Amino acid sequence: MNLFSLTLHEASEKLRNREISSQELTEAVFQRVAQTDGILRSYITLCRDPAIAQAKEADYRLKHGPAASPLLGIPIALKDNLLTRGLRTTCASRILDTFIPPYDATAVAKVRSAGAVITGKTNLDEFAMGSSGENSAFFSTRNPWHLERVPGGSSSGSAASVAADQCIAALGTDTGGSIRQPAAFCGIVGMKPTYGRVSRYGVIAFASSMDQVGPMTKNVRDTALLLEAISGHDPADSTSVKLPVPSYSKSLTGDIEGLRLGIPKEYFTAGLQPAVDQAVMIAIRQLENRGAIVEEISLPHTEYAVAVYYIIAPAEASSNLARYDGMRYGQRAAGRDLTETYMLTRAQGLGPEVKRRIMLGTYALSAGYYDAYYLKAQKVRTLIQRDFDAAFERCDAIITPTSPTTAFKISEKIQNPLQMYLSDICTISINLAGVPAISVPCGLDRERLPIGMQVIGKHFDEATILRVAYAYEQETEWHRKKPALSEA
Numbered sequence: 001m002n003l004f005s006l007t008l009h010e011a012s013e014k015l016r017n018r019e020i021s022s023q024e025l026t027e028a029v030f031q032r033v034a035q036t037d038g039i040l041r042s043y044i045t046l047c048r049d050p051a052i053a054q055a056k057e058a059d060y061r062l063k064h065g066p067a068a069s070p071l072l073g074i075p076i077a078l079k080d081n082l083l084t085r086g087l088r089t090t091c092a093s094r095i096l097d098t099f100i101p102p103y104d105a106t107a108v109a110k111v112r113s114a115g116a117v118i119t120g121k122t123n124l125d126e127f128a129m130g131s132s133g134e135n136s137a138f139f140s141t142r143n144p145w146h147l148e149r150v151p152g153g154s155s156s157g158s159a160a161s162v163a164a165d166q167c168i169a170a171l172g173t174d175t176g177g178s179i180r181q182p183a184a185f186c187g188i189v190g191m192k193p194t195y196g197r198v199s200r201y202g203v204i205a206f207a208s209s210m211d212q213v214g215p216m217t218k219n220v221r222d223t224a225l226l227l228e229a230i231s232g233h234d235p236a237d238s239t240s241v242k243l244p245v246p247s248y249s250k251s252l253t254g255d256i257e258g259l260r261l262g263i264p265k266e267y268f269t270a271g272l273q274p275a276v277d278q279a280v281m282i283a284i285r286q287l288e289n290r291g292a293i294v295e296e297i298s299l300p301h302t303e304y305a306v307a308v309y310y311i312i313a314p315a316e317a318s319s320n321l322a323r324y325d326g327m328r329y330g331q332r333a334a335g336r337d338l339t340e341t342y343m344l345t346r347a348q349g350l351g352p353e354v355k356r357r358i359m360l361g362t363y364a365l366s367a368g369y370y371d372a373y374y375l376k377a378q379k380v381r382t383l384i385q386r387d388f389d390a391a392f393e394r395c396d397a398i399i400t401p402t403s404p405t406t407a408f409k410i411s412e413k414i415q416n417p418l419q420m421y422l423s424d425i426c427t428i429s430i431n432l433a434g435v436p437a438i439s440v441p442c443g444l445d446r447e448r449l450p451i452g453m454q455v456i457g458k459h460f461d462e463a464t465i466l467r468v469a470y471a472y473e474q475e476t477e478w479h480r481k482k483p484a485l486s487e488a
Contacts (some may be wrong), residue, residue: 003028004165005482008222011168012070015062022055022062023072025168026117029075033119033166036485041139042161044080045088046120047247051075052424054117061300070225072115077167078264079158080121081128082108082213083202087118091204092136094400095330095349105202106237107171107213107230114229122157126351127321128178128206130154130424134414135353136206142410143185145449149407152182158216159186164224164485169226170216175206176309177213177402177427184402184452187441187481189223189469191217192427194460195434196241199234200229205320207313208239210431219479220440220470224248228463243460251463252470259468261396267426270372273405278452279443280401286475287468297394299387300424304380305429306421310365311377312432317354318361324349356417381432388433392458397468401426402439402452426454436462440469441478450481 014020030048032258037043058073081091083101092097125135133141133156141156143149144164155172159182162170174180174192183190191214198213205211216227234244242377286293304355326332326345333348335341364373391398403426413420435456442453457465473479
């Protein structure tokens with residue numbers, strides 16, 4: 001077996017048993033990156049020398065002390081919108097091309113303290129604004145399952161690197177589906193925790209009321225282990241919730257007897273690719289065969305979710321991105337005066353999709369339109385949240401497709417923003433409501449492109465959806481399937 005193909009818990013077990021060393025594992029991962037990243041372009045920045053040094057330190061800790069964390073010695077990739085002290089962090093934008101943060105994001109600090117080996121920073125849609133991975137200012141990442149297909153976005157590099165065994169696991173961020181949709185497109189597991197479960201401190205902000213850090217891994221057990229490591233209250237983040245962190249790995253019993261699973265009719269309508277519909281329905285029947293109770297439910301305000309999201313998220317982005325003015329940090333264009341410097345810096349430093357969303361958000365917040373758009377969107381957001389509250393009075397979890405289609409062709413939607421935005425139709429409501437959700441592989445279409453099933457849970461009940469996802473994994477082999485690139 002190639003060491004780079006190990007899952008997180010497999011690698012952790014072998015490290016603890018001294019069957020392999022972290023240095024061997026890390027060198028195997030970088031060898032894999034050298035073989036494949038010229039094609040995939042998953043990474044913006046690689047950290048080979050620091051990673052080898054971290055691996056050697058992990059080996060020392062493994063030899064001379066207890067392995068306190070399953071992450072000790074594990075090569076992990078980080079989405080490049082997570083601040084990393086002393087390591088270039090670009091958010092895939094020209095305006096931050098040379099930015100080196102003075103501190104770590106809390107989630108990064110937690111995986112470092114757990115002994116993880118940081119392999120590098122992965123590509124994304126600029127400022128996490130995109131659904132395909134094509135909006136990076138540097139280059140587009142390709143899907144390891146089909147090189148002419150997108151990997152999804154915005155956590156494109158993290159998804160592709162996990163699927164192609166260029167790391168053992170990765171961290172992404174999810175604002176409207178940016179972990180789950182690329183996880184579905186690349187045939188891996190990706191989870192958006194409850195808003196407030198994982199600290200947002202040190203995450204380069206897009207839409208602050210929805211951004212959340214989460215794990216991207218090769219199976220559900222790995223997701224549980226990584227989620228345990230990054231979760232918990234953080235005084236530096238005022239939206240972080242002071243609740244104990246369960247042992248998520250202990251919830252993976254495989255027993256879902258008597259659990260009530262809701263199937264929202266609004267997610268199984270026109271526009272859903274037949275192969276996706278069929279795969280998810282088969283998965284639901286398999287869950288039913290394991291003892292789950294399945295019933296149809298309604299989330300009636302789902303049809304408004306995309307419109308609501310694309311008012312609220314750009315509005316928050318227009319405010320958050322005002323800081324990139326060339327004055328304090330980041331790139332600066334030379335202007336004749338202050339106003340021209342601002343204009344040139346932002347014109348040259350920001351890409352078209354980022355500019356589009358800033359303009360949309362500024363418009364929605366402007367005098368005369370605030371009540372008509374932003375305020376109304378927030379009211380509808382409350383209705384969407386109430387839909388989930390009502391549904392969870394009847395059921396323990398909700399099952400939907402992760403994406404209405406499998407991975408689409410590169411450039412297929414880049415000139416049609418509306419079609420691109422609709423690709424997140426199955427995931428956006430979850431961010432608006434702030435509830436947790438996980439995507440797990442549940443099939444392949446005729447072109448051998450992965451299909452994802454989404455399991456949605458109650459606020460701070462990540463344990464239940466991990467339990468459901470794990471039970472499904474025990475019934476299938478989809479999470480073990482590898483892209484053709486794995487044979488390269």
